[in-house]
Amino acid sequence: MIAFSSWILSIVGCLCLTTLIDLLLPEGETKKYVKGISSLIVFSVMLSPLTAFIGGESSLQVNSSYEEETSTKIDENYDFLYKIKEKECANQKERAIAFLESKGIKGVDIEVILSYGKRAEILEIIADKQNAVITNEKANIDIVKEIKSCMVSCFNVDEGIVEVIN
Numbered sequence: 001m002i003a004f005s006s007w008i009l010s011i012v013g014c015l016c017l018t019t020l021i022d023l024l025l026p027e028g029e030t031k032k033y034v035k036g037i038s039s040l041i042v043f044s045v046m047l048s049p050l051t052a053f054i055g056g057e058s059s060l061q062v063n064s065s066y067e068e069e070t071s072t073k074i075d076e077n078y079d080f081l082y083k084i085k086e087k088e089c090a091n092q093k094e095r096a097i098a099f100l101e102s103k104g105i106k107g108v109d110i111e112v113i114l115s116y117g118k119r120a121e122i123l124e125i126i127a128d129k130q131n132a133v134i135t136n137e138k139a140n141i142d143i144v145k146e147i148k149s150c151m152v153s154c155f156n157v158d159e160g161i162v163e164v165i166n
Helices: 002-024 029-054 059-102 143-155
Strands: 109-114 122-128 162-165
Touching (some): 059 109, 059 143
Parallel strands (some): 122 162
């Protein structure tokens, strides 16, 4: 589709250039020759896909550099969005740790797993409570429930993607 639209664009461009030259040149012998040459140029542009096909050149090879460049730019954009989401998650992780410490739970390790693509999203949050210590007088709290509710509120995610492991 890209090859077709670029071919049509080149034909329209040649026709516009030919019309402009025709309007600017004065009447006479020179104008006839210039019109003849410009007609040959438009004709050759119209036949360029046929000559490329006969010569063994496919339109995919002609436009492969454009597609590679576009693909590279998209990957760079995805990388940029991913890095932004990583930094946002790092800030949320610090906030979650501080929130847990304010509730008397210290030592929870948090890992955030992100997706890569158009929209970097949190796929899963893993909270490791193996080194967790309850520092206040509430020794009989449900630590898993507290950790999950903290992750849900700090990361603004569904409870289903939060996993608390030992």
